[in-house]
Amino acid sequence: xxxxxxxxxxxxxxxxxxxxxxxxxxxxxxxxxxxxxxxxxxxxxxxxxxxxxxxxxxxxxxxxxxxxxxxxxxxxxxxxxxxxxxxxxxxxxxxxxxxxxxxxxxxxxxxxxxxxxxxxxxxxxxxxxxxxxxxxxxxxxxxxxxxxxxxxxxxxxxxxxxxxxxxxxxxxxxxxxxxxxxxxxxxxxxxxxxxxxxxxxxxxxxxxxxxxxxxxxxxxxxxxxxxxxxxxxxxxxxxxxxxxxxxxxxxxxxxxxxxxxxxxx
Numbered sequence: 001x002x003x004x005x006x007x008x009x010x011x012x013x014x015x016x017x018x019x020x021x022x023x024x025x026x027x028x029x030x031x032x033x034x035x036x037x038x039x040x041x042x043x044x045x046x047x048x049x050x051x052x053x054x055x056x057x058x059x060x061x062x063x064x065x066x067x068x069x070x071x072x073x074x075x076x077x078x079x080x081x082x083x084x085x086x087x088x089x090x091x092x093x094x095x096x097x098x099x100x101x102x103x104x105x106x107x108x109x110x111x112x113x114x115x116x117x118x119x120x121x122x123x124x125x126x127x128x129x130x131x132x133x134x135x136x137x138x139x140x141x142x143x144x145x146x147x148x149x150x151x152x153x154x155x156x157x158x159x160x161x162x163x164x165x166x167x168x169x170x171x172x173x174x175x176x177x178x179x180x181x182x183x184x185x186x187x188x189x190x191x192x193x194x195x196x197x198x199x200x201x202x203x204x205x206x207x208x209x210x211x212x213x214x215x216x217x218x219x220x221x222x223x224x225x226x227x228x229x230x231x232x233x234x235x236x237x238x239x240x241x242x243x244x245x246x247x248x249x250x251x252x253x254x255x256x257x258x259x260x261x262x263x264x265x
Contacts, residue, residue, distance in 0.1 A: 010037040012071070013170060013202035014059060019068035021054055028054045030226035031068070036219075041196055041203040043213040045248065046223035052206045055223070056172060059204070060092065061085045072170070090118060093168035093201070095159050095176050101147040107134070108143040111161045118166065133161045136198065137191070153184035160191045164199060171195045173205040177212050185212060192216045210252045214238075222248055 014036040021029040029051050036042040044052050057063045058070045061077045070077045072088055080088060101110050112130045115121045121129070134140050137157040147155055156176060163171065173192060177185040189212050195201050207213055213220055214234045221231045224244045230237065237245065 012036065013038045013073055014042075014204060015069075015071040015074075016055070016059070017069050017071075019055070019058060019070060020066045021058070021063065022066055028226055029058075029065075029068075032223075032226065032228055034221055034228050034231065036202055036204055038202055039196065039200055040218040041192065041205065041216055042219045042221060043205045043207060043217035044221050044223060045206075045208060045210070045213055047208070047248070050223040051226040052223050053174065056174065056204065056206060060094070060172065061089065090166060091169045093163035093166070093171045093195075095156070095163045095171070095173045101155060101158060101162075103147050106144050106146050107139060107150075107158050110147070110158055111165055114162060114165050129165065130161075133165055136194075137161050151184070152181075153187045156184070156188050157191060160195070164195065164201075167199060169199075169201060171199070171201045171203040173203065173207070175206050175208070177207060177209050185209065188212075189216050208252075210249060211256075224248075 012035050014034070016032050016034040019029050019032040021027075032051065032055055034042070034044075034055070044055070046052050054063065058065060059072065059077065061080065064078050073091070075084075075088070077085070077088070102113070105113070108130055111133060112126050115126045115129065131140065131143070134143055137160060139154065139157055139161065142150065142154060142158075147158065150158065171192075176188050176192070192203060192205060193216060195203055205213075205216065214237075217234060219231060219233055220237045221228045222237075222242075222245055223229070230240050230242045230245045232240075238249075240246070
């Protein structure tokens with residue numbers, strides 16, 4: 001991967017090299033290699049148990065590798081002290097599969113939470129920043145509502161607003177379209193695109209949804225049995241002759257056809 005304009009290699013925001021991790025006798029990662037250049041979106045795909053979430057937890061510094069390295073903005077995560085690790089995590093915006101919203105807090109207070117917990121921002125500045133962020137995601141009208149009163153798509157937007165309130169350089173999405181209907185899925189894909197456009201952020205997205213992946217990714221990576229077996233832009237991925245890629249796409253197309261309603265008689 002190189003910059004055709006300058007002839008220099010792009011800066012790598014996330015760099016994973018020969019990463020291994022086992023839990024007891026169960027091997028989760030078997031020498032993972034993955035790079036995410038600055039300002040790009042990488043979508044990580046694979047069946048359940050292929051190692052995607054374990055990989056992301058290493059990037060977040062929640063797990064330590066048995067062997068290999070994970071670097072975020074050039075710094076090796078496993079060598080970071082706890083204070084440095086906490087500082088690194090402040091650069092991360094994380095959107096969880098289940099949104100992880102606080103049910104007892106309204107939308108405004110959910111989004112304000114990182115500012116109140118992690119910064120010395122005044123309440124006046126918090127109010128201004130939260131209102132601006134809610135406006136960007138189209139939720140100005142819902143500031144006083146609670147998560148249980150919101151649709152799945154609106155909850156995702158609240159989660160995105162909270163994940164980006166500190167203007168993170170890196171966004172991590174853990175299966176953001178899980179269990180969502182097609183319209184809500186499209187809204188979440190738009191959120192991922194906005195994350196890059198509005199923040200210039202580098203994004204890593206875990207999803208089994210191939211349609212979402214092709215619509216949002218600069219590069220795709222397929223994990224299989226603890227390894228990245230294919231990596232490249234969508235057009236390269238579609239034309240891949242790797243047997244695991246072909247099987248993954250074939251199975252996705254089959255599941256998709258089974259989910260379509262039968263034609264009207």
